[in-house]
Amino acid sequence: MVTKTRPVEVNQRIEAEAPAFRVRNLSFFYGREKVLKGITMDIPRHRVTAIMGPSGCGKSTFLRVLNRLYERIPGAKATGEVWLDGENILDPRLDVVALRRKVGMVFQKPNPFPKSIFDNVAYGPRIHGVRGRRKLSFIVERALRQAALWDEVKDKLKRSAFDLSGGQQQRLCIARALAVEPQVLLMDEPTSALDPAATAKIEELVRTLSQGFTVVIVTHNLQQAARVSHHTAFLLSGELVEYAPTEELFTRPKDPRTEDYLTGRFS
Amino acid sequence: MVRKEELSGLEGELRALGAQVIRALRGAMRALSRRDLVAAQGVIDGDGGINARRAALEERCIRLLATQQPAASDLRLVTGVMHIATDLERAADHAKGLARITLFIGDEALIKPLVDLPRMARLAAGMLSGALRAFSARDVGAAREVARRDDEVDALHDRIHQELFALMVGRPEVIRQATYLMWASHAVERVADLATNICERVVFVATGAMEELNPVPGEG
Numbered sequence: 001m002v003t004k005t006r007p008v009e010v011n012q013r014i015e016a017e018a019p020a021f022r023v024r025n026l027s028f029f030y031g032r033e034k035v036l037k038g039i040t041m042d043i044p045r046h047r048v049t050a051i052m053g054p055s056g057c058g059k060s061t062f063l064r065v066l067n068r069l070y071e072r073i074p075g076a077k078a079t080g081e082v083w084l085d086g087e088n089i090l091d092p093r094l095d096v097v098a099l100r101r102k103v104g105m106v107f108q109k110p111n112p113f114p115k116s117i118f119d120n121v122a123y124g125p126r127i128h129g130v131r132g133r134r135k136l137s138f139i140v141e142r143a144l145r146q147a148a149l150w151d152e153v154k155d156k157l158k159r160s161a162f163d164l165s166g167g168q169q170q171r172l173c174i175a176r177a178l179a180v181e182p183q184v185l186l187m188d189e190p191t192s193a194l195d196p197a198a199t200a201k202i203e204e205l206v207r208t209l210s211q212g213f214t215v216v217i218v219t220h221n222l223q224q225a226a227r228v229s230h231h232t233a234f235l236l237s238g239e240l241v242e243y244a245p246t247e248e249l250f251t252r253p254k255d256p257r258t259e260d261y262l263t264g265r266f267s
Numbered sequence: 268m269v270r271k272e273e274l275s276g277l278e279g280e281l282r283a284l285g286a287q288v289i290r291a292l293r294g295a296m297r298a299l300s301r302r303d304l305v306a307a308q309g310v311i312d313g314d315g316g317i318n319a320r321r322a323a324l325e326e327r328c329i330r331l332l333a334t335q336q337p338a339a340s341d342l343r344l345v346t347g348v349m350h351i352a353t354d355l356e357r358a359a360d361h362a363k364g365l366a367r368i369t370l371f372i373g374d375e376a377l378i379k380p381l382v383d384l385p386r387m388a389r390l391a392a393g394m395l396s397g398a399l400r401a402f403s404a405r406d407v408g409a410a411r412e413v414a415r416r417d418d419e420v421d422a423l424h425d426r427i428h429q430e431l432f433a434l435m436v437g438r439p440e441v442i443r444q445a446t447y448l449m450w451a452s453h454a455v456e457r458v459a460d461l462a463t464n465i466c467e468r469v470v471f472v473a474t475g476a477m478e479e480l481n482p483v484p485g486e487g
Binding site: 222226258259 | 337474
């Protein structure tokens with residue numbers, strides 16, 4: 001069955017500025033199971049785009065397509081096109097290491113390396129060949145400042161990352177992702193393991209980061225999507241049901257399925 | 268996500284507030300027509316209860332916004348209830364104003380028989396109850412129809428003013444009461460405007476679109 005895409009309808013209210021990603025008729029399969037069905041959307045640059053939907057709707061899979069994190073899963077296959085900087089990132093010839101430098105990822109649970117705070121942030125730049133203590137120190141400080149963590153850790157950079165609280169660890173992971181100067185930051189439920197205070201800090205940070213980065217965030221938490229994102233996409237059973245400016249989607253959704261999901265009448 | 272019974276509870280409370288306001292308006296008009304100062308005082312005394320009911324309803328909406336984070340049509344409903352409750356309270360203030368005018372005029376003889384003013388009040392009360400029915404049914408067509416009746420109220424208001432001006436010419440002794448009756452007419456005319464506001468809110472809750480139902484030509 002060919003899934004009909006509705007690029008014009010779903011994208012008509014997304015701003016016209018050159019997008020970070022152009023997703024065209026993207027489908028994704030785990031073996032025979034089709035988990036994303038012909039998704040077409042533009043993800044705007046320097047904005048926060050939230051992907052929401054019930055469990056199993058394909059939102060995390062969608063995020064993983066954007067930096068090809070699905071590659072090692074047996075039977076996983078993406079079709080269609082995802083354009084970033086004039087390249088189709090689904091092209092098998094693409095340099096995946098270079099892609100992941102451009103498109104960083106922050107996961108649900110903070111996953112710092114068993115290293116010092118400094119070495120966690122310096123890890124990526126070192127892998128990409130940055131050498132020299134002064135240069136690394138500069139990059140580490142900039143990334144920690146961008147992640148709003150510098151003031152809390154500047155006097156204990158040599159301490160283990162595990163000495164930090166959960167919220168600080170998550171911001172450290174954000175700093176680690178930012179250290180390689182990506183264009184895009186993908187966040188997969190980045191606050192689901194955090195308390196409300198730590199969540200508030202991350203949400204504030206996400207909004208600030210969008211001034212310099214494109215952020216795509218997957219969240220179960222509707223209110224988080226409403227608070228942090230500029231645009232929201234609603235996925236259901238792998239289909240992009242509605243994609244609109246967040247304020248619009250949360251106050252007057254066009255599709256009855258979005259309405260049902262937002263009001264909890266969803267079955 | 269809001270529990271359904273919370274939303275129906277809000278609507279029920281709004282209907283009860285609306286019924287109380289309509290009773291106040293009808294009571295105030297009857298008191299003026301019959302020169303019943305006791306009944307007028309009763310309307311004035313009852314206004315505190317309406318204000319308290321509106322405040323409790325607003326508090327209930329705020330609690331719901333804070334604890335259940337409604338979205339989409341639920342959000343529009345909750346904010347709609349808050350707006351409509353405010354409009355109803357203001358309509359009740361106008362009913363109270365009408366009752367006060369009855370007390371100001373006291374037992375002095377009326378300068379003219381009241382015909383158009385009670386008609387206007389009946390129309391305005393009918394608009395309020397029609398707007399609230401349209402809200403319960405989320406009936407955009409009915410809301411538009413109710414809003415259209417505002418023209419009739421405005422026409423009566425103009426006519427009353429013209430008649431009172433005509434009466435005042437050369438008769439300074441009627442100016443005081445004529446002015447009171449103009450205020451009364453103005454109060455009822457405002458109630459009809461508030462009913463129109465409620466109709467606009469019905470359109471918003473039902474469709475998500477903000478729309479002015481009786482735009483003034485040349486404005487906006």
